[in-house]
Amino acid sequence: MILHLPAQKIPIQEIPIDKKVKLFIKREDLIHPEISGNKYWKLFFNINTYLAGNPEKPYIITFGGAFSNHIAAVSAVGNLAGISTLGMIRGEELKGKWRENPTLVFARRNGMNLQFVNREEYRHKEKLTEFLQSEFPDALIVPEGGTNKEAVEGIKMMLNDETKDFDYLCTAVGTGGTISGISEFCEENQKVIGFKAVMDNSLEETINKLTSKRNFSLIDSSFGGYGKIKDENIRFINDFKMNYGIPLEPIYTGKMMQKVFGMIEEGYFPENSKVLCFHTGGLQGIEGANLLLEKQNRNLII
Ligand SMILES: Cc1ncc(COP(=O)(O)O)c(C=O)c1O
Numbered sequence: 001m002i003l004h005l006p007a008q009k010i011p012i013q014e015i016p017i018d019k020k021v022k023l024f025i026k027r028e029d030l031i032h033p034e035i036s037g038n039k040y041w042k043l044f045f046n047i048n049t050y051l052a053g054n055p056e057k058p059y060i061i062t063f064g065g066a067f068s069n070h071i072a073a074v075s076a077v078g079n080l081a082g083i084s085t086l087g088m089i090r091g092e093e094l095k096g097k098w099r100e101n102p103t104l105v106f107a108r109r110n111g112m113n114l115q116f117v118n119r120e121e122y123r124h125k126e127k128l129t130e131f132l133q134s135e136f137p138d139a140l141i142v143p144e145g146g147t148n149k150e151a152v153e154g155i156k157m158m159l160n161d162e163t164k165d166f167d168y169l170c171t172a173v174g175t176g177g178t179i180s181g182i183s184e185f186c187e188e189n190q191k192v193i194g195f196k197a198v199m200d201n202s203l204e205e206t207i208n209k210l211t212s213k214r215n216f217s218l219i220d221s222s223f224g225g226y227g228k229i230k231d232e233n234i235r236f237i238n239d240f241k242m243n244y245g246i247p248l249e250p251i252y253t254g255k256m257m258q259k260v261f262g263m264i265e266e267g268y269f270p271e272n273s274k275v276l277c278f279h280t281g282g283l284q285g286i287e288g289a290n291l292l293l294e295k296q297n298r299n300l301i302i
Contacts, residue, residue: 037281147177155181172252180210195221
């Protein structure tokens with residue numbers, strides 16, 4: 001097995017906020033230095049089951065954007081397992097410029113081949129997937145963000161006896177796999193809140209296909225759109241790191257925690273509620289974000 005169960009429990013840390021609500025964060029980001037957070041669990045069954053089948057020519061193909069945490073994670077798995085990987089990257093314009101992008105440089109260093117796909121073609125990924133599967137019948141094709149039924153099963157591993165103790169379970173949402181797994185496998189009395197990093201109205205439908213549970217709600221947490229980083233987001237992430245010693249990244253976890261803090265302030269959570277946020281990793285994205293911020297002469301994420 002390439003992806004193992006962790007030898008030690010993933011820590012749950014209290015964020016001391018001095019409010020009538022108790023706030024905690026589960027540090028899934030610590031699970032692996034290169035395959036961090038929800039990526040580890042979304043890939044867990046996808047990869048282990050594929051490799052257990054002893055494919056003749058193992059090959060892992062997946063999809064993602066230029067700064068994708070999922071692309072970084074799959075390339076790291078390929079490197080660890082000694083398997084060839086192919087990343088279908090959104091945006092033909094990146095072809096001559098990938099060396100300027102730390103995520104893509106990391107993927108290349110891990111031996112991942114990169115194929116740049118124009119945005120229109122990328123939108124029709126199902127067609128591309130069909131084509132790739134016929135070209136490479138032995139390959140494992142993992143969808144964008146790693147989200148599929150196997151990923152949902154893997155997310156179950158983020159829940160344990162300790163997480164049963166919380167009234168609210170919070171996670172950032174991109175492609176919907178993580179929240180689907182949390183909703184599917186949490187306790188009956190727990191409420192799940194998904195903080196949407198992307199303004200995508202079809203997300204609820206996607207999640208409803210991945211889980212039969214209707215115990216979740218979705219809150220827009222995109223702060224103006226996917227990947228947009230406002231000065232208030234940077235300030236929040238930097239203050240959070242200074243106050244609590246925990247790093248957050250600007251696309252998913254930073255925006256989620258900022259929103260949660262706002263909701264606590266507004267009295268969203270009833271008194272004495274215990275709120276657990278999942279730190280879903282993705283810290284590799286900070287370097288790329290800082291390069292963009294630097295070009296705009298803006299403050300950097302520390
Ligand atoms: C750091 C981080 N958090 C949260 C998410 C959202 O997960 P999902 O795509 O399963 O909704 C992602 C995307 O995979 C991510 O990279």
